[in-house]
Amino acid sequence: MTIRRFGLSLLLGLTVAAGVVHAEDEDGLDEFRDKLTNEWMMVKNDRLHNIRTFARLEDGKRYRSMKVEATLDASLASLARVMYDIESYPRWFWKTRTARFLRKDSPTEFIAYMVHEAPVGLPDRDTAIKITVDPQSRGKPGIVMHVTAMPDFLPAKPPLVRVKAEELTLRFTPKSEKQVDLQVEGYFDPGGFAPAWAANFVQRNAPYSVILGLQRMANKEDYAKEGRPLPFKIYEFGQAIP
Secondary structure, three states: OOHHHOOHHHHHHOOOOOOOOOOOHHHHHHHHHHHOOOOOEEEEEEOOOOEEEEEEOOOOOOOOEEEEEEEEOOOHHHHHHHHHOHHHHHHOOOOEEEEEEEEEEEOOEEEEEEEEOOOOOOOOEEEEEEEEEEOOEOOEOOEEEEEEEOOOOOOOOOOOEEOOEEEEEEEEEEEEOOEEEEEEEEEEEOOOOOOHHHHHHHHHHHHHHHHHHHHHHHOOHHHHOOOOOOOOOOOOOOOOOO
């Protein structure tokens, strides 16, 4: 396992993976969408789990942008171990059918392919994404990931619909020995026909659900202890970074 797998769990969950969406949700989502402006509006504030999600509208984009702010009760290393274990994603991860690597250019740059289940009545989506990682360095205690969709990297695979756009930035920063601050900001366009209510329902719920799942997995003994090797040095809170 390598740093190239760092953060894939969140990336998958923050894309177009979705469960069953009922039509009656449309009215509530339309009302919420009508209130949005180009300023961040809070969508969910879970004080118990320290998770806050936001949304806003941006010019030239079909769907709303999203932001997540969370404090996870786990070490940075345990979170990394969860995210490296890509084969475990079906155990906790929001409606992802498959995930694999297409190309590995360096320890901090790679291209991945994913297939996501769409809401009932809509075709499933697939996506090729380029992920680059900014490791920790002196004066930069966090790990930053940048995600960009590459819709033309592979030929289309009907009946799957290719995700049109995905732009994400994820920042993991140690807050204490057992806590990590997570900030995610980005946008996705699922491509093809996707009713706004369905896409917005996924964006409203998937980030929150994925972060809860990530927290749960990171606290499991298999990931919380040092049994799983890490291929690079992770500096926890208070450790000097050379």
